[in-house]
Every structure is written in structure tokens, then in C-alpha cells.
Amino acid sequence: MSETPLHAAAAKDDVAAIQELLSHGAQIDARDNSGATALLVAAHANQIHAAEALINAGADVNIKDNINDSPYLYAGARGHLEILKMTLAHGADLKSTNRYGGTALIPASERGHVDTVRTLIEAGVDVDHVNDLGWTALLEAIILGDGGQRHQQIVELLVKGKANVNLADREGVTPLRHARALGYQEIERMLLAAGAR
Template identity: 80%
Template sequence: MLRRSILTGVASLLLSAVPLVATGEDMSKTPLHAAAGQNNVATIRKLLAEGVKIDARDGSGATALLVATHGNRIEAAKALIEAGADVNAKDNIEDSPYLYAGARGHLEILTMTLAHGADLKSTNRYGGTALIPASERGHVETVRTLIEAGVAVDHVNKLGWTALLEAIILGDGGKRHEQIVDLLVKAGADVNLADGDGVTPLQHARTRGFATIEGILTAAGAH
């Protein structure tokens, strides 16, 4: 059981990672993709006025908006979103502007995607909603924003983990993850929903010596 848990943890570290740049992003790049990556709003508007396809894909399947999101190019993303770019368009590894912005804590772009039709039920290649990697990575305001938007707090990914479990298992137990656990609990997260090995959030917190998180869970009825 211990060995299985360790292997699961190691695998999760590899699987939960969202690449900073999607593989092959430089392949078949259009001028619109290049302008988005450079945060060149004037060129973006010129190209769109000339009739270029706003959701054209590069070699990795990324749209110009996803390229802008990769680099947290806020002005470029704003111009594209306001012009009608699809915030849910996924690349070859199932990242979308909405999902990537959530995972990386690109809060301004995330907020724009939420205001323009982000699919809250959409999942990444590991079956996780935007809330799960945001919780793991300690993006407090992103987690708060996603909860307020209505993302399901108890969604379980392919690893058998919820946002609460990832915040504990892959978090560092510091202030940011304490705040995230508190936010998730207050949002109604099931504090007794165990992982695939039957280990509960409370057991994980105790094993790691996360006393404050343990207290938050216990106060919420965890056992």
C-alpha cells in the first residue's frame, strides 16, 4: 500500500504539470500567433481586419489566444477575446486558454475567459478541471475566482484526486495552501472524500505534518 501510494504521488507530479509552452508551438505559426506571442495588439487588429481566421491553429493545435495565454500576454488576449476568439479551443494536449489560465494563475486572462463563455466543466488531459491544478500550485485568488464562478469543488481527476487532495498532497503546507484548503472547505468540499488508495485528506495532512490544515479539516468534520 505504501509503495503504491508513493508511486501514485510520483506519477502525479509528472502528470499534473501543465507545460509552460505546448510542444511544437513554433510549428506552422501564423502571423496572428506571432503577434499574440509578442503582445502586439496593433498587428492583431490589423490581421483580423484583413480577415485572418481568429482560431487558426499552429503545429501544436494552439490558437493565437492560447499562445497569448501561455505568455500571459494580457493585452493580446483581451484583443483576441473581444474579437470573438474561442476561450475553450483546445490544443493537441487538451489545454485551452481557460484551462491554462486557471492552471497557471493568469488571473486577468482567466477572468476574461470566464466572462466570455468558459466551459466550467471542461477538463485537461488528466481529467482535471481548472480548479485542481490551481489548488495544487497555490494560486489563491485563482481558486477563489473559480469557486465563485461555480467550478465543482469535488470533481475527481484521473488520478483519483480532488482539488482538496491535490492542495494537500502536492502543496507545501504553507500559507497559500492553508488558505486554499480553507476556501475549498468553506465552498463545501467533501473533507472525507478519499483518494484511490482510500487515504483521506485528513490522513494526508497528518502524514505531512500540516497542523493548520489538519485543524481546518477537523473543524469541518474530517475523520
């Protein structure tokens, strides 16, 4: 099925249209050709009001599209904090994984979304989950991050969140060794203080 009027209304953040369509029997979790629901369309565009209207009307926050993104996973990965918080309050599956076998916490850590990382850790996402690349959120924050302020804060949050600082990648390289190799001295210091080897 191609895009429905509900998908179009979600993309435009048109709450009145969303409510009108739902009151006339529009299927709230209908999918478009990419497998996206109207809620995922709203999440893609960070349309907070549309997302709120759909979630409050019972849209499923865990339905995945053809590339394994759900409204919850996408909002987490992109740092769309308001929508993420709504999905968490409405049954987000914290164990669900994206097409790389990662939780929402892993891309959020890599992309430097500090508040999102904090929110996901507080929600109880597994801080030591290993994705299909063999990387944890901590490894991604170091390897794919830039070593700057945001990634330092994320490493600090992960360490405080009891991430295993010695969980190595598939080649046996630890977070500490990666941080040293990249010259991220502040991250190296934090890891050493947390007992990294």
C-alpha cells in the same frame, strides 16, 4: 499549419498587429502545429492585452490544443488571473478538463494560486471533481502542496466552498490522513473543524 502572423502578434502582445490582421481576414481560431490558437499563445505568455483583443474579437476560449489545454484551462492552471477572468466572462466551459481529467481548479489548488482558486470557486467549478489520478482539488492542495500559507488559504477556500472533506483518494486515504502524515497541522485543524474524519 505552423505559426500564423496572428500567433506571432499574440506572443508579442502586439494589439495593433492583431487588430490589423483580423481586419484583413486572419482566421481568429487558426491553430499552429501544437493545436494552439493565437489566444492560447497569448495565455501561455500571459499577454493580457493580446488576450483581451482576441477575446473581444470573438476568439474561442475553450478550443483545446494537442495536449488538451484551452486558454481557459491554461490560465486557470497557471494562475494567469486577468486572462482567466476574461475567459470566464466569455463562455469558459467550467466542466472542461485537462489531459489529467482535472478541472482548472485542481492544478490551481496544487500550485498555490489563491486568487485563482477563489475566482474558480465563485465561478461555480465543481469543487469535488475527481481527476484521472483519483484526486480532488482538496487532495492535490494537500498532497502536492507545501502546507504553507498559500495552501492553507486554498484549503480554507475549498472547505468554505463546500468541498467534501472526507472524499478519499483511490487507496481510501482521506484528506485528513494525508495532512496528518505530512505534518500539516494547520490544515489538519481546518479539516477537523469542518468535520473531517
